Amino acid sequence: MHFCVEKLLQWYDNHQRYLPWRQEINIYHTWVSEVMSQQTVLAAVVPKFSKFIEQLPTVYDLAKCDEETLRQLWSGLGYYARARNLQKGAKMIIEQLDGCFPQSYDEWLKIPGCGAYTAAAIASICYQEKVACVDGNVIRVVSRLLALSDVWSQSGQSAIQAYVNDIIPAERPGDFNQAMMELGATICRKSNPLCDRCPFQQSCLAFTHNCVTQYPLKKPRRTSINIELFALIIWYKKNDTFAFVKRTKGFLKNTIGFPLVSTDEVAELESTLHSLPVQIFQSTNRFSHTITHHRISGRIAIVQVTQQTTDVALILQKLGFLAPIDWVKRSDIIAKLATTLDKKAFQLFSMQNQ
Ligand code: SF4
Structure with a gap:
């Protein structure tokens, strides 16, 4: 299927949601927002992010913040280990990198709590590095566009990663990543997808075959x-x-x-x-x-x-x-x-x- 990146970026330019960290590119803000957004809904992240940045405006403030304050600032976001890793990362940046942020995807991967997804988001948004982010939203969009049912196995994940790696543009890779996630979060939603507002309706295989809700197949549940x-x-x-x-x-x-x-x-x-x-x-x-x-x-x-x-x-x-x-x-x-x-x-x- 031919994927039109320009159409995606145009849609993103017109429809992206207002988020405080999107107003200007700031590495520290992008890093904090990406870590906060892992496993937490944006509605909960936005007010917490603003308060966090107000109280800890720099990586130095984060590194020296006492545990009680950090705990308060993170309260409500869940998975407190993320906050501890964020602070460990801040200390590492100050102590080992003289306060300079890592400059590439590979370097961000060395920061505690920074996995492939977060490193790709930061590197593409802040350094325009051409690395694709694949999260649940992107998996859902691609699975429907291509009518791919096997998305959770190793080979299914590799196929999606390869597809997105192939279409991500050299120009505006950060916007591309954010646009894919935004499309998944706001239009190609898990339930009640808004196909009539989707820029890819004409080329989407799941839509064409009238089987949107069949994709992606349910993730196999882990035993409780x-x-x-x-x-x-x-x-x-x-x-x-x-x-x-x-x-x-x-x-x-x-x-x-x-x-x-x-x-x-x-x-x-x-x-x-x-x-x-x-x-x-x-x-x-x-x-x-x-x-x-x-x-x-x-x-x-x-x-x-x-x-x-x-x-x-x-x-x-x-x-x-x-x-x-x-x-x-x-x-x-x-x-x-x-x-x-x-x-x-x-x-x-x-x-x-x-
Ligand atoms: S047409 Fe519908 S199912 Fe296909 S990508 Fe767009 S929103 Fe998703």
Whole structure:
């Protein structure tokens, strides 16, 4: 099929959405926006991006930002590991590259958290390098244009990558990549595609054969993993504060929030607490949460303490965690919790302990 790049770019010039990072090319802004947009919808990214850039306007600010601020700025976007990688990348750029951004696709690939897609987006938008981005939107558009059903296997992915590599132009490769993604996001949508507004209606094989919704075939589902866990809510009732730890093990490792432990660990903890002035209550109610292919069935264990120091350190030590990094007031807690799982656990706590 002959693909008309000019038609695509013309459509993009007339129909692209307003996005704050598109107003002028800025490598730092492009990098941050691309990392934020991985696995998060644009409607959630736009306000977060503006706040992030306002508070951390340069790569130097990002590199020296404290974890609490970074966590706040990332709250609501999910997958906090992306923020940690972004900061690692900023430190690497400053310490190893004298503050100069990588200059090519290959160099961007060396930056933590920067995979083939992100490196291609940055290199094509900021350096006009002719490297194609292939994401879910592009896969859907190409699969329909060419009526390709096998898009998820290794050979199907290679065929799509080869097709896009072939049509990406030497001039405006960054706009081409953004236009393909924009077409997929706004016109060639997963459900209810707007074919009557599509610049490629005449040449689209799926449209011609009246079978648009058959493409692409559904991605084979990964088997879900069921997890049972407890969020340990350590509560100093006297001043209504709660212990936050850095999760150094287990589920959501390296994030900050309530310690997450197994049913066995709670049972073991209960049997060892009798020597301490501490009370523990297990909830019978549950909260459920899904992270990628993990299906979590959660409960809370409330550990009520009478002091904030020794007892708590001892409890956490028994569970393999370090001492709390913070005691947070009830009024501040929802704003400070970075993960939805923690928020659901705390909502369950609040329902029982107003
Ligand atoms: S005609 Fe419809 S199915 Fe084909 S590329 Fe355009 S929006 Fe997608």
